Amino acid sequence: MKAEEMWKASTGKGVKVAVVDTGVNPDTPSLKGQVLTDEVPKEVSYKATEDYDGHGTSMAELIAGTGADGTLRGLAPDAKIVPYRVALTGLDKAEMQKAPHLAKVIRAIADSDVKIINMSFGGKIDLPDVREAMKYAHDKGKLMFAGTGNDAMETEFTGFPAAYPYVVGVAASDESGVVGEFSQHGNYVDLAAPGLDVPTWCDKTFRSYCTGEGTSMASAIASASAALVWSAHPDWTANQVLASLIDTAGRDWARDDPSTYLGYGLIRPRKVLENKDFNPGPADTDPLAKENFRGVVDESGKPVAASPSPSTEPSKGTETSDGDDQGDRASATASETDTSGNTTLWVALGAAAAALVIGGGAFAVIRSRRGA
Template identity: 60%
Template sequence: MSVGLAPGAAAQDIQSRQWYLKAMGADEIWKYSTGKGVKVAVIDSGVNSATSSLKGQVLADQVPTSVSYMATEDKDGHGTGMAELIAGTGSGGGVRGLAPGAKIVPFHVQSAGSADAKYQLKLTAPAEAIRAAADSDVKVINMSFSSPYPDSAEEDAIKYAASKGKLMFAAIGNGGAKGKAEYPAVYPYAVGVSAMDKSGTVAKFSTKSNYVDFAAPGVHIPGWCDGKFTQYCDTDGTSPATALASASAALVWSVHPDWTANQVLRTLIDTAGRSWAKDEPSTYLGYGIIRPRRVLIDKNIDPGPANRDPLYAENGTDADEDVTATPSLSAAPASGHPSKDAGSSSGATSAAAKDSGSGGNSQTWVIIGAAAAVLLIGGAGFAVLRARRNA
């Protein structure tokens, strides 16, 4: 929804609406890392590399020819918006990404619900794009899409990408408390992301699920209104939350290039904002609110074993299994196609407060207290609800 803002004329307006940058402590984060040296695959509706914020940020020449169709053409602005949230420079009044030093490798994949079947058939299947990204030197794969239908080829592709050391983030979906987590977030090795608002409250639209691993900002996020790229609008959903989680991983990996995907993910889990036991993740927030700043400022942080899966219980792997030994899986055509997620931002299920150990004035999030507790943050009261995974 919301009022469209023309990019050049309203630079200050657009960037002042990026509330999550201040909340996540971006100014302090960028003293440590901008994501430089890290490539992020954006598997979506294509990425328009000509927007002012993405000039020089999109590595279209690194997309394999077999999956490059329409890679830098985006008919609805979704993929471009995700890329800007990750690596936009903010130039020309555009959105500034959380990891503006990172680079984007774009993939344009098939999407459910399109009226143009012939056009969709020309596009790359998600499984093929994931495999292509797995065989490249990208470190993070962003999947801001969801589908209610499982796809064995897509699942195999994600397992293959995990065996290649990639870290993958996927939108959990916008079905709310009664919805079901969607694919690919359900698959092993896909890190599911839910959405929260500027108060640290999980959005009502964000799907409650055992497959939620992190929460990230996903309400009132600037994004392109459409594929004309003339205006930004407020957007809501687990899609932008996923993009910000991917950007968070890029920030950490840039500073610790020798870490594996397991180590990057483990440190993000260890530093996530929560008040419950780490081994009892929430169905709304997973392991908590993602806070890359806490990883970056800790010079003595322990990333743990390089080849041990920190989500072994969820992924069905053994705690001591070397995940890099996962066998390569043969390619197969995808049978299902994702639909980009959307959602409305009414309601909430839990709340967060300022990080008490920040060092500086930047605000980050820590989930507070017990069920039915009430916090006063900036004069407002927020109900807190500790929802946990089902046994």
């Protein structure tokens, strides 16, 4: 990704990213001044800045951390974070009941000036009101990313919200672009981003960083990548930002033949930023229309969003390094749910406080053709 080169063109300034997660701690050195706590609507603001296990804060830092005092520097360090806390695994029952419903949160974000919504969590249940909220957010011009899930070695399932129409499902790859063995696969995988050996806070005490793996971190990196592009091209629509990321994704297969494991390939925002005359395509054309509708129409002939089916093929990928699963969280609204995890963002964890950069990952190389 060569982040230091990208930062010469864009640092994410002017772009707000909603982090819907376990809450975001605005007081870590990396996030001081980065979290817009006053912009969370009161009706969905319950404990938004109280992160009960460190996951949401980690995602926020991967997106927009400043790297202050030797902490983690995000891929879009001048973007801003708007925090939201929803009921996810690890929250006790009493707190779950007080947490705002995901559909209500998404609608509130849709009515704000946030451009990007990051959802580093997932579950197996397709909730009609949440599906409708995602459509509402899309119609309001928001770009949404979610991790596809981390249970590919144990089970097959279609993960939501990544599988909802208009949500970009992000798989996790290593630094060479090979999909992680754990990364959930299926027709709802749209893009891939680094998701192995990624630094995140170890726990809610915020005393130290650990390394982990998962599609949560990959989702955060994808959101940050979109922030970089949107900052450089503020007049583009969400469709155009996404189209540019799809068109420039690293892959060794045809653009119109996406992978079950890596979608359209490994995200490479640098390829957009280095071309000042990049053509993002029509403002009102959904680059994922094929995935979102698949030719299904209702009685009146209007397109109907279809739920993707999980792949029936065995998981493929290279070995993943052992690490903390801190990056992934499951929706508490369903059992046997999964969340997403890591990214290989280059960060500084020392006195130097100089951000490293995501390196390599030029092409995604493990794939399987999608089914019809």
